[in-house]
Amino acid sequence: MSETKTYPEIKRGASLLLAWRLEGKRVLLIGGGVVAASRLGFLLESGAHVTLVSPAPLEPSIAHRVATEPEHLTWHERGYGNPDAATPEEMAADKELPVGDFDMVLTAVDDVQLSQAVCTAARTARTPVNVADVPPECDFYFGAQVRRGPLQVMVSTSGAGPKVAVIVRDTVANAIPADVEDAIAGVGALRTELRQRAPGVGGALSKRRMRWMIDTCDAWRLDQMGAMKDPEVRRQLLDDGWEQHKVLRPGDVGAAPGGVKALVGDVVRAAPAWLPTLAAFVAGAAVGVAWVDRVRR
Amino acid sequence: MSETKTYPEIKRGASLLLAWRLEGKRVLLIGGGVVAASRLGFLLESGAHVTLVSPAPLEPSIAHRVATEPEHLTWHERGYGNPDAATPEEMAADKELPVGDFDMVLTAVDDVQLSQAVCTAARTARTPVNVADVPPECDFYFGAQVRRGPLQVMVSTSGAGPKVAVIVRDTVANAIPADVEDAIAGVGALRTELRQRAPGVGGALSKRRMRWMIDTCDAWRLDQMGAMKDPEVRRQLLDDGWEQHKVLRPGDVGAAPGGVKALVGDVVRAAPAWLPTLAAFVAGAAVGVAWVDRVRR
Numbered sequence: 329m330s331e332t333k334t335y336p337e338i339k340r341g342a343s344l345l346l347a348w349r350l351e352g353k354r355v356l357l358i359g360g361g362v363v364a365a366s367r368l369g370f371l372l373e374s375g376a377h378v379t380l381v382s383p384a385p386l387e388p389s390i391a392h393r394v395a396t397e398p399e400h401l402t403w404h405e406r407g408y409g410n411p412d413a414a415t416p417e418e419m420a421a422d423k424e425l426p427v428g429d430f431d432m433v434l435t436a437v438d439d440v441q442l443s444q445a446v447c448t449a450a451r452t453a454r455t456p457v458n459v460a461d462v463p464p465e466c467d468f469y470f471g472a473q474v475r476r477g478p479l480q481v482m483v484s485t486s487g488a489g490p491k492v493a494v495i496v497r498d499t500v501a502n503a504i505p506a507d508v509e510d511a512i513a514g515v516g517a518l519r520t521e522l523r524q525r526a527p528g529v530g531g532a533l534s535k536r537r538m539r540w541m542i543d544t545c546d547a548w549r550l551d552q553m554g555a556m557k558d559p560e561v562r563r564q565l566l567d568d569g570w571e572q573h574k575v576l577r578p579g580d581v582g583a584a585p586g587g588v589k590a591l592v593g594d595v596v597r598a599a600p601a602w603l604p605t606l607a608a609f610v611a612g613a614a615v616g617v618a619w620v621d622r623v624r625r
Numbered sequence: 626m627s628e629t630k631t632y633p634e635i636k637r638g639a640s641l642l643l644a645w646r647l648e649g650k651r652v653l654l655i656g657g658g659v660v661a662a663s664r665l666g667f668l669l670e671s672g673a674h675v676t677l678v679s680p681a682p683l684e685p686s687i688a689h690r691v692a693t694e695p696e697h698l699t700w701h702e703r704g705y706g707n708p709d710a711a712t713p714e715e716m717a718a719d720k721e722l723p724v725g726d727f728d729m730v731l732t733a734v735d736d737v738q739l740s741q742a743v744c745t746a747a748r749t750a751r752t753p754v755n756v757a758d759v760p761p762e763c764d765f766y767f768g769a770q771v772r773r774g775p776l777q778v779m780v781s782t783s784g785a786g787p788k789v790a791v792i793v794r795d796t797v798a799n800a801i802p803a804d805v806e807d808a809i810a811g812v813g814a815l816r817t818e819l820r821q822r823a824p825g826v827g828g829a830l831s832k833r834r835m836r837w838m839i840d841t842c843d844a845w846r847l848d849q850m851g852a853m854k855d856p857e858v859r860r861q862l863l864d865d866g867w868e869q870h871k872v873l874r875p876g877d878v879g880a881a882p883g884g885v886k887a888l889v890g891d892v893v894r895a896a897p898a899w900l901p902t903l904a905a906f907v908a909g910a911a912v913g914v915a916w917v918d919r920v921r922r
């Protein structure tokens with residue numbers, strides 16, 4: 329059993345971090361305050377159709393979205409459910425907008441009883457639910473997020489608190505390379521074109537396609553991948569690379585992506601951190617010598 | 626309508642990044658290869674009970690988990706569903722393990738027909754489903770992830786490809802501050818103790834609690850927050866801070882968290898980036914003058 333040592337121990341206590349697809353899905357958002365506003369931004373960016381239930385007044389950014397996003401956001405100006413109901417089941421039983429009609433339910437209201445009733449109804453209907461500020465009533469949490477075009481990064485601290493997540497998020501955001509959007513756009517275009525050329529899922533072709541994409545990406549630096557946005561570069565990669573069972577490097581492609589800029593980038597990147605300090609010392613020494621020379625002359 | 630300018634435009638095309646809670650939930654994992662192995666690691670860390678369906682042989686790390694995690698992982702050594710069925714519905718109709726019995730379903734098999742049949746069955750049963758390598762058949766995707774104890778970071782590239790996500794993930798992982806685990810543990814402990822002292826959800830108390838946690842975190846640097854792991858520090862923060870409607874800084878707390886190290890950290894952090902270069906220039910000038918002086922003397 330000596331090989332058991334090669335597998336890391338399972339450290340429980342994590343959540344499963346996911347990218348949920350909401351394009352064209354229906355989401356129920358109950359509440360119209362600041363917490364609902366932050367949820368709404370994420371939901372609209374994901375392409376969901378949001379049904380918002382809240383009495384007026386709405387938080388200003390929500391009111392703005394209601395006015396400007398009529399195709400993606402429908403506002404029902406009222407409370408959710410039946411406030412006079414005798415049981416929690418009846419409280420969350422909204423005849424016009426039952427939770428079971430939605431692909432996801434979010435509540436962001438101060439009414440704890442209503443929140444819990446909605447949660448129970450959602451669980452019964454098997455609709456994923458998030459109840460703001462009530463962790464045990466959530467199938468999922470939100471984390472602090474960064475978005476740069478197609479790149480999304482989420483930071484989760486397992487409930488230690490949003491502030492620490494935001495600090496880490498800001499540190500992480502600063503570390504994201506500047507060329508990443510271009511790189512993702514380039515590789516994404518190449519991947520899409522490859523799938524058109526060699527369609528189908530599963531089996532040997534799928535495996536070869538995945539392997540070729542990984543090998544090609546391994547042969548290109550992040551700051552070079554943006555060149556793949558050029559259709560001619562992609563044509564060469566697919567004709568002379570994929571079709572010939574070869575992996576082409578940036579130098580093999582006529583467009584010479586990156587070019588001089590990439591070359592200079594290489595040198596600058598390769599320079600050790602103490603180089604400016606050494607250069608300054610040498611410059612200082614030279615100026616010192618020159619100055620003495622001039623004074624003594 | 627001039628205030629409309631204050632709200633950023635909605636940029637669609639994102640996914641909704643979520644932390645899904647699987648503690649105590651039941652997950653069906655179909656497949657026993659390398660893709661299934663990567664899913665299994667995430668699932669076990671999240672505390673789910675995994676039902677694995679796959680003929681032998683299993684990928685070695687999966688075989689290892691089957692042997693060492695009997696309480697969290699049950700292996701059914703067979704294929705899923707009815708391969709001889711006439712319709713897709715029948716193909717995915719596994720009498721012993723119907724998808725509707727699970728809180729989440731993942732398939733990672735080369736059999737595209739079976740994958741699609743399972744996806745359809747999961748959608749009917751309203752069970753969230755991920756079909757490896759078939760994006761349109763997924764309610765959610767996985768991203769490249771980093772975990773440091775309670776901190777989890779996910780990188781998603783909206784399907785541009787796993788390789789770019791891994792490059793960004795590695796860059797991001799290097800940028801995560803070393804003290805972050807301690808900071809999360811400290812703030813998490815403080816938050817838990819505050820909730821015990823001032824329980825309840827929703828309403829004014831909940832708002833005050835959230836505000837006080839944010840203000841306190843704002844007054845502490847990340848590398849100082851680890852001191853909150855000390856019960857005496859937490860007691861002072863809660864007795865002299867929360868109870869007195871005050872926000873205490875590290876210096877206000879007897880344990881003087883961070884101490885000299887934090888002070889030196891302050892100075893070093895405050896030094897501008899060009900300072901070493903300037904110092905080197907001055908040193909170089911001094912050496913240059915001294916050298917000329919010595920030679921000429």
